[in-house]
Structure formats: C-alpha cells, structure tokens
Amino acid sequence: MSVPVGRSPVMADVARLAGVSHQTVSRVLNGHPNVRTETQARVQAAIEELGYRRNSSARALVTRRTGVIGVVAFDTTHYGPAQTLSGIEHAARADGYFLSVVTLQTVTRQAVSEAMDYLAQQSVEGYIVIAPKRAVVEGLAGQPADRPVVAVEGGEAPDLPVACVDQEGGGYLATRHLLDQGHRTVHHIAGPDDWLESEGRIAGWRRALAEAGAPVPEPLYGDWRPRSGYRIGAQLAGDPDVSALFVANDQMALGALRALGEAGVRVPDDVSVIGFDDIPESEFFTPPLTTVAQDFSEVGRRGIELLIDMLEAPAESTSLHPARSVVPARLVARVSTAPARA
Amino acid sequence: MSVPVGRSPVMADVARLAGVSHQTVSRVLNGHPNVRTETQARVQAAIEELGYRRNSSARALVTRRTGVIGVVAFDTTHYGPAQTLSGIEHAARADGYFLSVVTLQTVTRQAVSEAMDYLAQQSVEGYIVIAPKRAVVEGLAGQPADRPVVAVEGGEAPDLPVACVDQEGGGYLATRHLLDQGHRTVHHIAGPDDWLESEGRIAGWRRALAEAGAPVPEPLYGDWRPRSGYRIGAQLAGDPDVSALFVANDQMALGALRALGEAGVRVPDDVSVIGFDDIPESEFFTPPLTTVAQDFSEVGRRGIELLIDMLEAPAESTSLHPARSVVPARLVARVSTAPARA
DNA sequence: GGCAACATTGTTAGCGCTAACATTCGTCCC
DNA sequence: GGGACGAATGTTAGCGCTAACAATGTTGCC
Incomplete structure (x- = not known):
C-alpha cells in the first residue's frame, strides 16, 4: 500500500x-x-x-507561476562568470526559485535573444543576463519586455536594472595604489574595448592619472587571455618609460609577468604589476600578484534580489528609475608592486 | 489586434x-x-x-514530460567542473532539453540527496550528478531510483551509468612520461583521498611505477588548492631523492613550483614537475607546466547522451550493465619536465 | 436559547493543452 | 453508383492542481 x-x-x-x-x-x-x-x-x-x-506543472498551470528564473551566461569556464553564476544560484534557491541556465559561446545580441527565446519556451518568470558587452546591454534594453530582466555586470546600462562591481572604482584603486608608490605614471593593458569591464577599468585608470596630473599613455588592448598579456608584456618589456603596469585581469597579468621575466625585467624591482580579479592562483604567481578583488557571488546575489523584487512587487514604477546595485572592489596587496626606484 | x-x-x-x-x-x-x-x-x-x-505547464501536465534535466554540481568555480557543466548544458540544449542546476558547497551524501529532492519538486525527468567522491556515488546508487541518474566524474561507480575521464590512464601517462625521461622514481602530490579523481590518478601512478620496477614513495595528500601544493612542495624541496614530481592538479602544481623556486630548486633542471587538468594558466606558469589535459566538455556531452538514452529508450535492461563512457586523457608536454640529470 | 460571526471542510469550475474518438469529405475501384 | 478507405478536421474528456464559492460545524454573547 x-x-x-x-x-x-x-x-x-x-x-x-x-x-x-x-x-x-x-x-x-x-x-x-x-x-x-x-x-x-x-x-x-x-x-x-x-x-x-x-505536480509542479499542474500547479504552475493554475497559479501562472513557474518559479523558474532564466539565466543567460557566457564564458562560465572563467573564474569570474562562474563565481557569479554560483552566487545567482544560491540566492535563487534560498528564495525557492529554480534556475534554468543557457551558456553562450559568442557574446552577440542575436545569440542572447535566441537564448532568451529558448528560455521563454520554458515559461521562465524573468531573466538574469550576464551582459559584459555594451552591444548586449543595449540590445537587451530595446527588447519588448514581457517579463522582467536584470543585467549582471552590465556596467552603466541605460534603462535596465543592473547589479555589478564598481569597475571604475576598481581601476582607480589599482592605479592610485601604484601612483602612491611614487611611480610617475601607470601603463595599462586593457581588456577588449567592447567589454564594459574594460571600459570601466580604463575610466578609473584615467581618472586616477588625471587627478595626479600624470601623463596618460595609450592603453594596449588584450583579449583577457594569458597569451595576449604575454604578447603585450613582451612589447612593453623593452620600454624604459614603463615602471608600473596595471593589467585588466589576472590571466593577462600572468602572461605579462612571464614576458617580463623572460626579458630579464624584474618584478617588482624594475616594474610593478597589478592585476584584477584575484583568481585563486594569483597568490602563487611569480611573484605573488597584487590585484583587485571582486565579490562575484555578492553580485550574483544582488542580481537575484533585484529580479525577485520585480517579480514579487505589484508591477509599478519600475521603469522610472531602474535599480542599480554596485558592489565595491577591494585592493589585495601582495608582492608584485613596490615603490618606484629613486 | x-x-x-x-x-x-x-x-x-x-x-x-x-x-x-x-x-x-x-x-x-x-x-x-x-x-x-x-x-x-x-x-x-x-x-x-x-x-x-x-504554455509549457499545460503541455507538461498532459504529456507527463517536462523536458527538464536536473544537474547537481559542485565547485563550479573551478575550471574542470565549470567546463563540464558547460558541456552538459550545450549537449542538453542541442537535444531540446532544459537544465535546472543546483550547485553545492559541501560534497556530502546528504547535501546531494537534498539537492535531488529540491529538483524533484520541479519534476525533472532525470539527473546528472557530478559526483567526485566515493561516498556520493555510493549514496547515489543506494537511492530509490524513480528516475534515471547519470554520474559524471564518478570513477568506477558500481551500479550507475557513468561518464568520466580515464583518471587512471592519465596518472599512468604522467608517471610514464617522467620515467621515460630517466627518472629513478616519481613522487606524487595527490588530491584528498576520498576523491575518485585522486584515487584514479594514484592508481595509474602506482601502475606505472610497478611496471618499471621503480620504488613507490608514500603519496602526499593536498586539498587541490595552490596553498597545499605550496606547503607540500616546501617539504619536498629539501629531499635529494626527489627528482620527478607528479602533482594531481595544476593549481597545486603552481603552489609546488613556487615553493621549489623559493627553496632554490630549479625546475626542470633539478626537479621535473608535471600537473593535471591543463587549465588555461598552466602554459604561462614559471616554467610553463607539462600536464595532462582532460576533455571536460566531452565528458559533459557523454553524460547527457547517456541520460537521454535512458529517458528515451523504452525502459528496459538498463540495470543489467550500466553504461560507462570513458574519455581518454592526453599528455601536454611543456617546459617543466626534462630528462633526469646523469 | 437563538443568532451572528467565524472556523473548518467540501464542491465545483476551470487553467491550456494533447489524446482519443467522431465526423466529414474526397477518391478509388469493382 | 455505392461502399470502403484514408485524409483532414472537429469534438470531447481529461491531466492534477488552486480559487471561489457553498455548506457545514462551533463558538460567544445578549
């Protein structure tokens, strides 16, 4: 029985x-x-x-609520996005929601829109989109919003609720740290120029230089991967003007460290290097990398919070001032940065 | 209108x-x-x-199919698991399935069982469980199987369909590579001893040593993180018997490289080091790390394949010989290994 | 003691879809 | 020419649940 x-x-x-x-x-x-x-x-x-x-289907049929949140993610094989996703997942589960995830290889407006379509088949109640590029955020804002959308890592998205780390502040922090150590100026290896993270970090870097009245060199653009950091690092190794280097993520910083090492440039004695992200490996680089930490899971948590607020609030003036939740960045000082030589 | x-x-x-x-x-x-x-x-x-x-709920109600696969994952902030998840996701979507993911902080039998319960609320049709520990796999096999379960990275699970990388083969490959370079024996920094990956890699290492008639040192157990590799590396640095070191993952290998470097031990001149995983950073370690690559996304793909076969086959003799899909590992030779000194 | 107010339970009618059966219509062949 | 068949479409009956309303008890208070 x-x-x-x-x-x-x-x-x-x-x-x-x-x-x-x-x-x-x-x-x-x-x-x-x-x-x-x-x-x-x-x-x-x-x-x-x-x-x-x-039976969840029967229940959803009559309540008109599926309890499912759709997530569009990119690049979850990298540290930051994967952490963010994990933060989103925990926060959603804590509130009794389910997550349906689509991960994309290419970050284009069309791919995002297809992914959202796919998720719509499953009657998700709302979307969290990890939107690291300007084009994606803008495409998102232009969509017919039949259900709420929150952008995560969406920089200063115009008309969309956003949860993100203060990239500009992080860039400022990194640059300021080097200037405070007496470096005349700070060179910058940036991420690809259509990424919002790159933009923000560049802006912070520029602000710090401007504030200090330091010369502003041209930023050099990599693709986030170690190899590009290596390539650009090799270029910079020969330049006697370079005494401090802000690299837009730890992976490229790793490549740069290697290139500098191979060129006989000592870090931090000859050149100071600072990264961004604080991946678990950074502490064990040669030398241990000074970097800027981002609390990714907190960003995920806040994204979910924004979305659930929209889902559970009696649809009102949400469009007037789309909410923004900005998580501060934090400097992690290690060995790769040191005072400028006299 | x-x-x-x-x-x-x-x-x-x-x-x-x-x-x-x-x-x-x-x-x-x-x-x-x-x-x-x-x-x-x-x-x-x-x-x-x-x-x-x-309306997917109405449809599911009458067809009794939700098209949702539940995934229980751990530790998606690390490279391997995150890649695997991504492989699972793509394969599922290609077949028109949706994924509902729960990620766990702790890898215990109970946490897994709670996660599966949570997913059951959503009427998932089957489960993919990333099950890296023996206890988890065994707990899984003992469950009342009201819907199909596939273990991923589940080693030699007794009564469960499994998709995994050939860890034993990978361990053998790594050890063999060092022995072939003339090292008298190979020391091993292993992962935690309740992980199936650790077990497999240790087994392969032992087999290669046994085959070569080499002495078998005690393996030293780390926790996968760079810090533990650093700690154990520092210990080994003073031991003149150590000329070749097989580290069970790249992150610990990174820590070990750092410890050896600090102790004045040159890699690969004094000691050869080989890792496991081939994370994107390994190529830019100091020196670039020889390692064993795993095709994680292929594992994810195969896991989904096994599960969908079970979902779509007219329930038959699945329990007689649970399917196993084993993906070979691949050696990636770089700079950190070299022939033994005469 | 009777009646209002409330607590507790039951009954009924869908939610939006698919499966099964019913109907209509055209076509073919002896 | 009529019956048999199959193609194309319509009608009906649920899937398992919740909301709304109906029907009971059960209490308290004058």
Whole structure:
C-alpha cells in the first residue's frame, strides 16, 4: 500500500487516505490558516506514507507561476562568470526559485535573444543576463519586455536594472595604489574595448592619472587571455618609460609577468604589476600578484534580489528609475608592486 | 489586434484567428501529418501575428514530460567542473532539453540527496550528478531510483551509468612520461583521498611505477588548492631523492613550483614537475607546466547522451550493465619536465 | 436559547493543452 | 453508383492542481 504500483500518487490519493477532500490537502500543502491541527497531521502522515509530491506543472498551470528564473551566461569556464553564476544560484534557491541556465559561446545580441527565446519556451518568470558587452546591454534594453530582466555586470546600462562591481572604482584603486608608490605614471593593458569591464577599468585608470596630473599613455588592448598579456608584456618589456603596469585581469597579468621575466625585467624591482580579479592562483604567481578583488557571488546575489523584487512587487514604477546595485572592489596587496626606484 | 491586451494568447485565440479548431493548431505545432499545407500556413501566420507561445505547464501536465534535466554540481568555480557543466548544458540544449542546476558547497551524501529532492519538486525527468567522491556515488546508487541518474566524474561507480575521464590512464601517462625521461622514481602530490579523481590518478601512478620496477614513495595528500601544493612542495624541496614530481592538479602544481623556486630548486633542471587538468594558466606558469589535459566538455556531452538514452529508450535492461563512457586523457608536454640529470 | 460571526471542510469550475474518438469529405475501384 | 478507405478536421474528456464559492460545524454573547 505504501508503494502504489503504476502511477505516482496524486492529491486525490492523499485525500482518500487521510479521509479529507483533495482541497484540504492543497490547503495543508500551501500553509493556509484554518485547517485543524489534527487534520493537518493526518494529511501530513498520508503524504509521507504515499511519498506524495505535488505536480509542479499542474500547479504552475493554475497559479501562472513557474518559479523558474532564466539565466543567460557566457564564458562560465572563467573564474569570474562562474563565481557569479554560483552566487545567482544560491540566492535563487534560498528564495525557492529554480534556475534554468543557457551558456553562450559568442557574446552577440542575436545569440542572447535566441537564448532568451529558448528560455521563454520554458515559461521562465524573468531573466538574469550576464551582459559584459555594451552591444548586449543595449540590445537587451530595446527588447519588448514581457517579463522582467536584470543585467549582471552590465556596467552603466541605460534603462535596465543592473547589479555589478564598481569597475571604475576598481581601476582607480589599482592605479592610485601604484601612483602612491611614487611611480610617475601607470601603463595599462586593457581588456577588449567592447567589454564594459574594460571600459570601466580604463575610466578609473584615467581618472586616477588625471587627478595626479600624470601623463596618460595609450592603453594596449588584450583579449583577457594569458597569451595576449604575454604578447603585450613582451612589447612593453623593452620600454624604459614603463615602471608600473596595471593589467585588466589576472590571466593577462600572468602572461605579462612571464614576458617580463623572460626579458630579464624584474618584478617588482624594475616594474610593478597589478592585476584584477584575484583568481585563486594569483597568490602563487611569480611573484605573488597584487590585484583587485571582486565579490562575484555578492553580485550574483544582488542580481537575484533585484529580479525577485520585480517579480514579487505589484508591477509599478519600475521603469522610472531602474535599480542599480554596485558592489565595491577591494585592493589585495601582495608582492608584485613596490615603490618606484629613486 | 496584433498586441492583445490583458492576457497572453492561448491556442484557442490562434485557432479563432486562423479559422480552425484548437486541435488543428496543436497538430501544426507538433508536426503531425495530415494537415493540409494551406491550413498549416494559415495557422503559422496566426501564431506569428499573435506572438503565440505554447504554455509549457499545460503541455507538461498532459504529456507527463517536462523536458527538464536536473544537474547537481559542485565547485563550479573551478575550471574542470565549470567546463563540464558547460558541456552538459550545450549537449542538453542541442537535444531540446532544459537544465535546472543546483550547485553545492559541501560534497556530502546528504547535501546531494537534498539537492535531488529540491529538483524533484520541479519534476525533472532525470539527473546528472557530478559526483567526485566515493561516498556520493555510493549514496547515489543506494537511492530509490524513480528516475534515471547519470554520474559524471564518478570513477568506477558500481551500479550507475557513468561518464568520466580515464583518471587512471592519465596518472599512468604522467608517471610514464617522467620515467621515460630517466627518472629513478616519481613522487606524487595527490588530491584528498576520498576523491575518485585522486584515487584514479594514484592508481595509474602506482601502475606505472610497478611496471618499471621503480620504488613507490608514500603519496602526499593536498586539498587541490595552490596553498597545499605550496606547503607540500616546501617539504619536498629539501629531499635529494626527489627528482620527478607528479602533482594531481595544476593549481597545486603552481603552489609546488613556487615553493621549489623559493627553496632554490630549479625546475626542470633539478626537479621535473608535471600537473593535471591543463587549465588555461598552466602554459604561462614559471616554467610553463607539462600536464595532462582532460576533455571536460566531452565528458559533459557523454553524460547527457547517456541520460537521454535512458529517458528515451523504452525502459528496459538498463540495470543489467550500466553504461560507462570513458574519455581518454592526453599528455601536454611543456617546459617543466626534462630528462633526469646523469 | 437563538443568532451572528467565524472556523473548518467540501464542491465545483476551470487553467491550456494533447489524446482519443467522431465526423466529414474526397477518391478509388469493382 | 455505392461502399470502403484514408485524409483532414472537429469534438470531447481529461491531466492534477488552486480559487471561489457553498455548506457545514462551533463558538460567544445578549
């Protein structure tokens, strides 16, 4: 009896066993008031005996709520995005939501729109889009918003709620740190120029230089990967003007460290290097990398918070001032930066 | 008219606009034969005009298929697991399935079982569990299997379909590579001893040593993180017996390289070091790390393949010989290994 | 004691879809 | 020419649940 053969039990089976109507079972499950404690217990017992589990499709059909949040992610094989995704997942689960994830290889407006379409098939209630490029954020803002969207890492998105790290502040912090150590100016290996993270970090770097009245060299653009840092690092190694280098992420910084090392440039004695991200490996680079840490999971958490607010608020003036949640960056000083030589 | 106010359109709205019954609309949507081409076109047009989208809950309710696969993952902030997840996701989407992901902080039997329970609420059709520890796999096999489960990275799981990389083969490959370069024996920094990956790599290492008649030192256990590699590396640095070192992952290898460097031990001149995983950074370590590459996304792909086979096969003798899909590992030779000194 | 107010439970009607059966129509063949 | 067949479409009955309303008890208070 406790293991019904054939089909899995439905609410009516529980009701029969507990000697109540199926509606009373529903009430117990939904925590309605006005159910006698004793009835509740009987129903609970019947539920356990049968191993009953509510059918989510039937429930969603009538409540018009699926409890599923769609996530469009990129590049989850890298540290930052993967951490962010993990933060999103935990926050969503804590609030009883489910996550349906699509990860994209290419970061284009069209790919994002296809991914959102795919997720729409599953009746997601809203979207979290990890939107690291300007084009993506702009494409997002132009969409017919039949359900709420939150951008994560979306920089200064114009008309969209956004959760992100303060990239500009982080860039400022990094540059300031080097200037404070007496370097005349700071060179910059940036990320690709259509990424919002690159933009923000460049802006912070420029602001710090401007504030200090330091010369502003041309930034050199990499592609986030170690190899590009290596290439650009090799270029800079010969330049006697370079005494301090701000690299837009730790992976490129790793490449740069290697190139400098191979060229006989000592870090930090000859050149100071600072990275960005604080990946787990940075502490063990040669030399241990000074860098700027981002609290990725906090960003994920805030993204979910924004979205759930929209889902659960009685649709109102959300479009007037789209919410922004900015997480500060934090300097992690290690060995790769040192005061400028006299 | 094309933008209906109030509720979103349902099948009946499309039917009305196209001048057919709702069932005909359903037939068009499901690609049934025996619908006149012209009718099909009219229905399609109506669908587009209204921006109609099938209600997945209603559909799932009657078909008893949700098209959702539940994934239990750990540690997606690290390279391997994140890559695997990404492989799983792409393969699932290619077959029209959706993914619902739960990531866990702690790898315990209970956490896994709770995660599966959570996913069951959403009526997932089956599970992919990234199960890197023996206890987890065993707990999995003991569960009441009301829906199919595939383990990924589950080593030699007894009664469960598994997709994994050939860890033993990889360990053998790494050790063999060092022995072939004339090293008398190979020391090993292993992962935690309750991880299946550790076990497999240790087994391969032992086999290679045994085959060569080389002495078998005690393996030293780390925790996968760079810091533990650093700690153990510092220990080994003073030992003149150590001329070749197989480290169970690249992150620990990074720590070990740093410790050796600090102790004045030159790699590869004094000691050869080989890692495991081939993370994107390895190529730019000091020196560039020889390592064993795993095709994580292929593992994810195969996991999905196994699961979908089970979902779509008319439930038969699946339990007789649970399928195993083993992906070979591959040696990536770089600079950190060299022939033994005479 | 009777009646209002409330607590507790049951009954009914869908949510939007697909499967199964019913109907209509044209076509073919003896 | 009529019956048999199959193609094309329509009609009906749920899937398992919740919301709304209806029907009971049960209490308290004058």
